[in-house]
Each structure stands twice: as C-alpha cells, then as structure tokens.
Amino acid sequence: MQATGIGYTFPPAGERRPVLFDVDLTLARGEFVILTGPSGAGKTTLITLIGALRSVQTGSLRVLGRELTGLSAPEQRQIRRQVGFIFQEHNLFDALTVFETLSLASQLYDVPLGRAETRSRIEELLGALGIADHLNAKPRELSTGQKQRVAIARALINDPPLILADEPTASLDREVTGTVVGLLRHRAEHQRATILLVTHDHQLFDAADRVVTMIDGRIAQI
C-alpha cells in the first residue's frame, strides 16, 4: 500500500471539515503496522480510504497494485473482496451459526471451493482461534470474546493479502488477545499478508513491525 499526499474532507451539511492533510504512508507486503493516535486524529478515515470504503478525494492511493483514485463503486467492491476487515463490533447475524457465517464469507473467495475444503478451512481457522467447538453455535450462545473471534475468522477465511483492523482485541482477554495477535503475525510472516491495525493498546505495539502515530490528520511519527 502506498499513500501519497492523501487529503480528505468531510462534507457535512453546510460545512466542509478537513480531516486528513497530505498523508504519506507506505506499507510493505507482509508488514504488520499499528496505527495509533488520539481520537479524531484521522485514523479511521485513513483506514476506510485504504479499504476502498470511501473514495479518494486528493492524492494518490495504491492498494494491492491498483490505484484507487477514480474507481467506480463496483471496482471498489472488487478491491474490498481482497481485504479482511475486522471491525470493532462483530456484526454477526444472530440467525446464522458460526459455520454458516464463515461459509457465507467464503463465497467471496477468488476460487470456488468445494464443501469439504470450505469446512476444512473453517475448522482450521476456528481451531487457531480457540473456538473450534462452537462450529454450530449461534451468536446468542457465545460470549462477547467468542463472537469477536468469529468476526476475526470471517475476515481471515479467504486469506486476504491486506487486513485492516479497528481495535480487534478490545473485547478480548489477555490470553485470547495473544492468540489473535499471534495469528495475525503468522499471516504476515508466512502468507505475506499486510496488516494495518488501529489500536490504543500499547501492549500490542511489541507485536508490530512498526507503529505509526497520527495527530490532527497528519502522520506524526513512524
């Protein structure tokens, strides 16, 4: 990912509000980067631009070998299919089991997978996250931490080359946090997945290759 001169202004009704100012940031393939900074620093806006959830207004943003500036909505959606999003809330359908949730997500995989292979991938991933026994459980049968791990599994099921995470461990205990961070590190090292993780948890900083701090819409420290 390479961002050059990225600027973004929110168009709330009646007043335009700049939130990003001339942001330059490069993430190498397989790099694990933490993005931190005070609230309102522009971290979320930057991550939504990188994930093609918003359209680039000024500057250049290349993600996974593609320039995002000027992309249409369908083209942005194609980019997002290669990104693993881990949101702060799990946003699971309460009517679907863990297996069904992950099967649904696996429909976005580039190559159609057979049932057996899909099941195998799901079981392996849930095992890595420590929730293999909850394959047929529905969200109401899971704890908050377990639901978040399902959401993390959903983001990783298709082996995305780029993972964007917003406080993914906020609802997890220390032990599970370690498991999740270890899994992400494994992805970065062995699958060369690029990871950009937004967090205020300083205890995660040691796991990252680099920590980027944003203040008032600008990169303050790399």
Add this chain to the structure above:
Amino acid sequence: MIPLGFLLLLRRPRRLLPAIGGIVMAVAIMLVEASMLFGVLEAQARMAELVRADFVVMNTLRLNLQDGSELPMIRLAQVAALPEVARVMPLYQSEVALRSRGDADRADAARRPFRRIVVFSFSPEDDPLRIGDRAKIERSIKTPGSVAFDRDSRPVYGDIGIGSNVEFGNRHWQVSGLVEIGPDIINDGSIVMSSGNARMRDSAIMGAVRLRPGTDPEAARQHILARLPPDISVLTPAELRLREIGYTLRAVPIGILFGVGMVAGLFIGAVTCYQVLFNEIADNLKMYTTLRATGFSDGFLRRTIVEQAVLSSALGFVAGSVVALAICLYIARRSGFAVWLSPTYGAVVFIVTMAACAGAGLVAVRRVIAADPADLF
C-alpha cells in the same frame, strides 16, 4: 446452501409469523373478493349457460336477462319456418308470490309469508334448458297441477321437496320434480312448469333455436336476421353469457366494489410485508452493511431481502388460500351463489402477491444500499 434470505426468515418465528399473518389476510381478502365477483357474474349469466340450443332469439329491447321484454310468438314461428332451423322452443318467464304449505295445519300455513319466485315455463316435450334429467322433468311438469322446484333456491321458501305443496296464483300446486338452476342477485329461486299449465300469453321471453345438422351457424344467423324484422336479436349462448356479464359490470358498480376490496387487500399485504422487512433491515442494518463492506454486491443484498419477501408471500399465500376456501364455502352455502376458488384466480393472486411483496422488499432494501459501510469503523 439454503439461500441466506430463507435462513434469516425461517429461523426467526417472531418475524416470520407477523409477515405471514398480514399476507394471509391480504390473500384471503383478494381471493374472496375475486370469487364473490365472479360468482355474482356467473349467477347473473347462468341462464345463458343453461340454454340447450345453437342460438337464442329475443326481443332487441331485452338488453339483459333481468329485463322482461318479450318476443311475439309470430317471430318464433317465422324463425321455425326457415329451412336451416330444426326446432324453436319457446321459453316463458314470469314472477309469482309463492309460499310453501308443507305439513303445517291450515291455520299455520296461512300465516306463512309469500316470497317472490321466478317461473320458467316451456312445453314438456321441449328441453330448452340444461337443468336436470329431461325425462324426469317432462314427467313432473306434464301432470296438471304439478311443478318442478329448483333445489338450488335459497332456503327462504322453506323446506320444499318432491311431494311438497306450494301455493301461488291463488292455487295449490304439488312439487313433482326437482331441477338445478340457482339464484342470482335479484331472484332467490325458481320453479318450472308446463307452458300449458301456465296458460302463457302470445309472447315468450326467448326462443331456443336448434339448427339442422350440418348447417353453418353463422350463415344461419345471417339468414334469420335478413328474413326477419329488426326487432329480434340472435345470439349464441356464449355470446349471451358475455353480454350479460358485460351488462352487469356496466350497470351495477359491482366491479368497482369488489375491485376496491381486492386492491385494498393487496395494499394491506404489501404494506405488511414492507413493514416486516423494514424492521428486519433496521434490526440488522450493521450486519447487512458488513456484507457490503466485505465485498458482497448490492444485487446480493437485494436478492437476500427479496428472498424473504418471496418466502413470506409463498407461505402466506398457501395459508391465505385455505382461509379463503373456508370463507367461500360458507358464503356459497349461505347465499346460494357459486362462490368458489378457481386455479386461474389463484394463479393471478399468487403472482400479484409475489410481485407486491418483492416490490416491498426492493423498497425496503434501499435503506441498506444507502447505508455507508465506512460507518462500520
């Protein structure tokens, strides 16, 4: 994998049941209204279906079957004289006030009210109407003082069957046979008697015309119209039926009355479906938005919502049809109208319900499409 929309709806009975409930009501209303409308129209045109002839000859002034404009007998004789015509059977029609005497004693019978009833008369040797076994009808009306009673009459006349005594025209008559005609909007019932018994006048309500075998019907019709004065109309039974249906729809606002009911039912179903789907989306907006954020297309989301709409409408249609059938059977039994559900009505209502619910789903899903997935962060 089962479609996502089906899974989401089937696994939430608290959402499924209200969705189906509204559609059940809508489908039942539409089917019952349609069945009642067509039942009334068929009842009004029933005489046309009962005529056993190639053509019906009537006075041109008789624009509908309720009109009593008669045809001079000379006209029927003129038609019968044409070489293409094998036979002309005059049919007479009048109204009387009838009461059943039953087995009540003289004093009690005298207190019973008279009820208006239609009288159809024809020669016992003729069979102009398809109303029962010909031989039995002939035997029952040939005997002086005997009549045949329409068993499909509304029960307002009391319990009348073979052997019953009835009174009209200041005379007592015995019911010697039964026929099947059926009531309509205006007439609760009918009796059939011999034209000899009825002492008919020199005019008839219509003539049932049968052509000689091998005759071209249209050529015969044109010949009749060319040879006779323009005061007669010549129609096939099918044409007579359609004319009567058209007249009923134009003369009486029945189409509007039932049509408004059907539209109201459809509106109820669509609004209920929309409301349920709207609530479904509102409750799960973040989940649907997450699907968009992760790369599912807007088309996938539309399909998911429409799947729920379609499933609701399918289940609601099945249950609504059962309810409608029960209502129609009750109405038919009480009114005497042939109110019944036909596969054609059912198919139309099914398609319309599906379309309305799918449309409601497409309107409801706009909220998901409008949601900004970036707000998930």
